[in-house]
Amino acid sequence: MEFAPFGSLRDYLRQHQTHGDQSDRVPAEGDDVISGDEPPLTFSDLLSFAVQVARGLQYLTSRLVSD
Numbered sequence: 001m002e003f004a005p006f007g008s009l010r011d012y013l014r015q016h017q018t019h020g021d022q023s024d025r026v027p028a029e030g031d032d033v034i035s036g037d038e039p040p041l042t043f044s045d046l047l048s049f050a051v052q053v054a055r056g057l058q059y060l061t062s063r064l065v066s067d
């Protein structure tokens with residue numbers, strides 16, 4: 001993702017999971033361990049991300065952008 005200075009959204013979400021979510025998943029190669037410097041993402045954070053992605057897709061659709 002050359003336009004994402006902090007990496008992909010998927011990687012960011014995986015790096016900021018809560019501990020309960022992490023225990024249910026096998027870490028993928030290259031996964032970083034949460035350093036504890038930042039609090040885990042809340043439900044409100046995740047909902048905000050989802051709304052932003054939906055708005056971006058809606059914008060692209062309105063401009064007739066496709067694959």
